[in-house]
Amino acid sequence: DTGVSQNPRHKITKRGQNVTFRCDPISEHNRLYWYRQTLGQGPEFLTYFQNEAQLEKSRLLSDRFSAERPKGSFSTLEIQRTEQGDSAMYLCASSLAETRTGGGYTQYFGPGTRLTVL
Amino acid sequence: AQSVTQLDSHVSVSEGTPVLLRCNYSSSYSPSLFWYVQHPNKGLQLLLKYTSAATLVKGINGFEAEFKKSETSFHLTKPSAHMSDAAEYFCGGGYNKLIFGAGTRLAVHP
Numbered sequence: 001d002t003g004v005s006q007n008p009r010h011k012i013t014k015r016g017q018n019v020t021f022r023c024d025p026i027s028e029h030n031r032l033y034w035y036r037q038t039l040g041q042g043p044e045f046l047t048y049f050q051n052e053a054q055l056e057k058s059r060l061l062s063d064r065f066s067a068e069r070p071k072g073s074f075s076t077l078e079i080q081r082t083e084q085g086d087s088a089m090y091l092c093a094s095s096l097a098e099t100r101t102g103g104g105y106t107q108y109f110g111p112g113t114r115l116t117v118l
Numbered sequence: 119a120q121s122v123t124q125l126d127s128h129v130s131v132s133e134g135t136p137v138l139l140r141c142n143y144s145s146s147y148s149p150s151l152f153w154y155v156q157h158p159n160k161g162l163q164l165l166l167k168y169t170s171a172a173t174l175v176k177g178i179n180g181f182e183a184e185f186k187k188s189e190t191s192f193h194l195t196k197p198s199a200h201m202s203d204a205a206e207y208f209c210g211g212g213y214n215k216l217i218f219g220a221g222t223r224l225a226v227h228p
Contacts, residue, residue: 004161033215042208042218043162056215091161107216109154109161 002026004110006092012116013082020078021113025094032075033107034067035091036060043091049075050097082117089114120145122210124219132227137181137196139222141209144190150213151192153183156206156221165207168192179203199226 005024013019025032031050035043046065047057051072061067064082069075079086093107125140143151150169154162166177173185183194192209204226210218 035216040220042210042221043216045215045217048215058215093162106152106164106167108164111159111161114159 004092004094004108006090006110006113008113009111010114010116012118014118015082015084017082018078018080019082019115020076021090021092021115022074022076023092023094023110024074025092026108027073029094029096029108030072031095031097031107032069033093033095034075034077035093037089037091037112038087046077079115082115084117087115087117120211120217122217122219124207124209124222126222127220128223128225130225130227131199133201134198137194137199137203137224139194139207139209139224141183141192141194141219142190143192143209143211145211151183151185151209151211152216153177153181153192153194154208154210154218156208158205162208165194199224201226201228 007022033048034046037043045058046061047067049069052069064080067077089112091112093109095107096105121144123142152167153165155165156162165181166175168175168185176182181196183192185192206221206223208218208221210216
């Protein structure tokens, strides 16, 4: 399967602990996106990378959140000192960058990592 | 700024009857609009995408959507619902970061 993969699929942690999620994009895609989806809502944008550069961060991404894409391939999303409000599905997507407009082509989503903070 | 509104949080249809899921958008520029579907515990799968090439967009699994600039709408339709269509559907737009509506849960009854 050459789609977007995310690990782990589920994570249960206690409040105050740190967690890290991994996303492996489609291999030829140079853009990688992170979204958060809470119950009954659509996904909300968190951040995105083009190659290893982080180009945009949402205000939703507090100081406790950090994302990296060190070699322009896989990405990690770390949440420090987790809070119960961090419980959500964390979705990763990847795409090619459209050089003509600066936008992105179709984003392909992974299955997500469901985080539960007790 | 761009925003998306899905007008129905739940839609229920009988198998074999038409499906209509409504989406309105607001944008200060020509939008890139799309519909994704999400089955339980799965990621989002693209159904179709509008990129100004044609106002009627055909997608997978028999779905289509029509872009109507005068009504700022991008409603999703299917002539005949199948049980496997039961899922959550998200309308949205954007070029880099995507802005999603709150979703419409489609139930299909035998």
